[in-house]
Amino acid sequence: MKVYCGYVVTDNGNYLIQRPADNQWGFELLSADQSWPGGIGAARTWTAVARESVPAEAERALGWILDEEEQQAG
DSSP, X not given: OOOOOEEEEETXXXXXXXXXXXXXXXXXXXXXXXXXXXXXXXXXXXXXXXXXXXXXXXXHHHHHHHHHHHHHHO
8 A cells, every 4th residue: 555645734734744654554744853653643633735735834844854755765
């Protein structure tokens, strides 16, 4: 199963990155300085959003995570 890698917005409006991870859930959520394996503790719910719809502030804070992920996959 392929895990989504990209931006998500939480139920309280925070933007995070979801990416595949080698853990029991197969993914993690990340902020600029914290990670949540399986998303546990980050939010009750979150929704995937397109990178082009993310506010500039969130892109500045988190975009480097996706850029690194793309370079590693590339």
